[in-house]
Amino acid sequence: MQDKNKKNFERSGSTRKQIRFEDxxxxxxxxxxxxxxxxFSEWVKDACEQKLKPKSTS
Structure with a gap:
């Protein structure tokens, strides 16, 4: 789990992460x-949700 030692100005319920993308x-x-x-952040969150959806077995 993420370390929750947040600064006073940071949102509760979410955590900022830095990530590097290939060009x-x-x-x-x-x-x-x-x-x-x-x-951009909305697109990335949607992509993550899609990846985490249970895979159907056929």
Whole structure:
């Protein structure tokens, strides 16, 4: 679990993370994001939620 020693100005219920993206991946994200008009963080959160969805077995 994430260390919860937050500063007074930080939001409760969420944690800031720094992440580095390869340029080619970032280009693909930005291209797709432009079609949806989503904020970058919203797009990334949606992608994470999709990855975490249970996989159906057929």
């Amino acid at each position: 080619s991946l970032l280009d693909k994200i930005e291209s797709d994001r432009a079609k949806t008009n989503q904020a």
